[in-house]
Amino acid sequence: MNVADIDTNLGSRIKLERENRGWSLTELAQRAAVSRAMIHKIERGESSPTANLLGKLSGAFGLTISTLIARAETNTGRLLKVADQPVWTDPETGYVRRHVSPHSDLPLELVRVTLPPGKTVPMPRSAFAFLRQLIHVLEGKLTFVEGTVQHHMSAGDCLELGPPADCAFVNGSNADCTYLVAVLSTK
Template sequence: MSDNNDIDRRIGARVRIERESRGWSLTELAEKASVSRAMIHKVERGDSSPTANLLGKLSGAFGLSMSTLMARAEAPEGRLIRRGDQPLWTDPDTGYLRRQVSPHSDLPMEIVEVTLPAGRAVPMPASAYAFLRQLIWVLDGDLTFIEGETHHEMHQGDCLELGPPSDCVFRNDSDRPCTYAVTLLKLR
């Protein structure tokens, strides 16, 4: 397993590859993702650890899920990926820990495990969900999932199918971490 600095460099390199493969300048990507050009430049150089929200905006601009963008940056090839080899990434703003559970493959499905620390929230733009169907399954703890104007109070064992794309917030209002699995089905 790699340290966060190595993962940040690989994410930055992947963002640059995705941008350049589309023939976009930094300015064009910044406009499409509604983030600053300077921030994208720092991420691409590996000088800044991107937040989950920033990755959601960038992946949405590329027409990818955040999970696909991350998998392209970090997941090893092969049909079996053992827990010790599953890439981990930590959001520098919230301490949100993301584990890529599913192996890198051409299947239109991915599984991600997230641990959201107590008292933390992670907003995600609707653009990150425009081309996916998702299920959220709470494995441990309590999660408030805000989908547009709808609040879903979820507890251990609860599973939610997300509706049409809208701005969302994953929120842990409890005093202990919440762990949940996200299953993503790619529509294109």
């Protein structure tokens, strides 16, 4: 699936999630702290959302980013082949997010992320409000900023996130950092 298709599918899914809740564009904008105009552009597939923006929108819906992306794709069944795994690239940072777990009733999701060198992806606390997460670094170095605390991680390290806080994923190195996020929904 190409980037334009992903943007169109994400936009349509965001609009559907908003309409299913009976929310106007203005109400979603207020709940997510995102401009009404930006949401409108995303819903029409005219703009690709950043990771931070997806975090704000998914948090407003009470969904994980992975769930929002997976709902934009149509994957079913217990086996999700690598060729069928939804992949989304943040247009701002080049951050690549691959949803590796099949869409199911399990409250657990697995997401593989590659963060390019020198890039930072901030996430609002609303994206973590109803989740428990583990971050396991597969390759490279990652600094995970959790509120005011910095966790410096290398390949093989695993971190359990604490209470919801504004966070940032930081790759201060000169090589890609690849990590796995295990997301447990507590809703």
